[in-house]
Amino acid sequence: MRLVVFGASGATGRHVVSLAAKDGWSVRAVVRSEAQRSTLTGADEPILGDPTEPADVARVMGGADAVAVCLGISRRTRSPFAPLVSPADLTSRSVATIVQAMQREGVRRIVYVSAFGAGDSWPRIPWWGRAFLRLSQVRHSMLDHTRSERLLAGSGLEWTALRPMLLDDAPSALPAQEMRPGDSLLSKVSRESLARRVVAVLGEPLTHGRAVALVAGKAHMSATTTSHA
Template sequence: MHFLLLGATGRTGKCVVADLLSQGHTAVALIRDSSRLPTDPNLTIVTGSPLSKDDIRKALTATPGVSPDAAIMTLNTVRESDSPFAAQLSPPRFLADSCANVCEVLEQVGISRVVVMSTAGAGSSWAKLPWISKAFMGWTNIKYALEDHNLVDAEIRKTTMDWTLVRAVRLEFNDLKSLNDKAKDVELLGSAGDGMTISDSVHITSVSRFLVQVAVEGLFVKEAIVVRD
């Protein structure tokens, strides 16, 4: 299969790229800085922004003789640092507007499948989020990312796309030199995240493997699903 990738230079996005290529798929990645991904004969890199519909259209036709079967979006908001108190750098509605643009352009050309990485706490999963996590999100600048993910949740349901929202609990990034050892099957907690606890986490390699599986196999169409290790 051939995929359009948004957010391919992020930590989870890079894992998605590696997973797709290792399985023999091809991809086109729309990114701002072409130097942030290694070259590969099965990966086409297009410089641009998901906030530009023209850039998205350019990416769809960038690989000669093939158009994407689906899109995988692993975009996230950006802060000055990984500190939860760091200032937000992404513009308001960055995720929501990017998602709306991608879905609009894909719908126009007859591509119906999109898989979006979201976060536990978005949409219907807020009610089941542990109260400590709710307090932490409300107290720190992580709240801005959550607000944007909630907007994505609303935007995508307005479309005719065959969408899936993968709501990941707290992400783990450690031991990235041992990707194959860290990745494992995720535990599915439904759209509401039944059974979530304060200690939950999921490694980005596990999430990326699941995102690729969902996209390739057409799983959880028009559903949101909370995942943890």
């Protein structure tokens, strides 16, 4: 089974590539520079390409069984107020291009890394969080994830959008879990756990056509450690 990963050089994308390969996928990883192509580990086929360029996307889609999109609109630094260095419509323009190529090639399954706050999850962010997002450059990512999710919803494909709230780079064996009422919106999901979830949902038909909000899983304490006898 062949998986095409867009945004394969990113912090989440790199985990998706290596975890999918360990899970038995043949991974075609799309990156945009020769330096990334030569340093990427785990991919059977690291390929140079622009996710917004129809010819590049058509070229990598042949023979694919599924697609994972881990693209993100980059800023000059990780500060939420730093200027953008990616186009403000990078993710939606890429999704439009990818969806068209999938429809042409008959590829059905796509998992998209979105963000909590996109689409109908926006009103669930408290007012102070929404004010912060509106003032910062992160608003561009949120608006564009919303546009991407709309494109997926109208695509007729078997799509799943994953919406973590906050990400960090801590290594974690804990799963990224679906958000339940009462879960903290400030829960940080490790990019490694998110990637594990991306790979897992590729084979979960119950997530087709859904945007799934994610929080960090909690460690389960054993009966012995919770006993205070």
